[in-house]
Amino acid sequence: MDKTLSVLHIIRSVDISQGGTIQAIIQTIDNLPDNQTLEVLCLDDPKSKHVLNFNGKVHAVGPVKGVYGYSPKLKQWIKTNAHRFDVAVIHGLWTHAAIGGWQGCKSANLPYVIFPHGMMDPWFKKTYPLKHLKKQIFWYYQGKVLRDASEVLFTCEEEKKLANGVFLGYSYRPHVVSFGAPDVPAYKFNGREELSKVLPKLGNRPFLLFLSRIHEKKGCDILLKGFAKSEKRSDLQLVMAGPCDSNLESELKEMTVSLGISERVHWPGMLRGEYKSAAFNQAEAFILISHQENFGISVAESLAYGKPVLISNKINIWREIAEGNGGVVSSDTVSGAIEVIENWESLSLNEKLMMGANARKVYETNFTVQKATQDLTNALIRATKFK
16 A cells, blocks of 8 residues: 555543553554554543543543543544544444444544444343343444444454344444554563562562453452462462452452452552563463453463463453463353363473463464554555445
């Protein structure tokens, strides 16, 4: 492609503490081809720290209220500025970023693709049936966003398969694109020394790393129960790293006391930069017994570090990991958590090292940012020709 491709990304928020959706944009910015430009449109308050500190050109038309976040400014901004862009990317469902983004793009004749980012997973239907009923009613509008998109982009075959038939009405054009995680950053530090600043009680003891949001869908409770009940080395620790915007972390800490593992579980909060890298570097393995995970950026990041992943089969990239022997997979239950921990503990040192090497191969084969960038670029080019 000779001509510069100007792309507008539309998202509810650029706050990285809200989950993995914004990571897709951050990775695209960090690996943007020379013949592309990228701007972000969001519903955040333009004075918020995450907007002011965002590493890219961002236009914030908030503040807005509630989860949905209605603002008439979104559609108007797109209509006013659409002439500067060739194509748009809408991220996520169920907020005004999707509905207002669709309205703006359609009225300005700006072609777009949309990433559902796992928000059509049947787990939500099973777990929150009343919410699902409300979403089915709202699908009258939300479904049109998918219908009118050039393509609905799923990040793996499993996500595409699970989404099929979850909501009734409106057909759309599904397409699977690669989704990636950044490679290991070139930090120069002593990993344990850095970790001691955020995990002073960990010492030099071995640990499994949970690095994700502290949220009910992440299976934190079953992980703690599985860790407590599993047969393991007496000095093996568990690091629970991630942000929490509810009382769940306090409840989980109380659970560790009742389970008798409070001295073995560590809560450093959200880790970033060199501290996050140190945690990946020093962990024996990564663990996530999630009930639903569209892709799992942190899972792919662990693979990049050559760390085996101990995960549930509700993480949509589990097949690639199992086929490549880059980790241990079981169910999203307490018995599943026990199984992956005890399977890990049963391995010899050489077997663990081999699994780590396999983890890196799985990353290089499936989840590099370069591959994801090329797949998205191809989808955007197709979108510019969509009528």
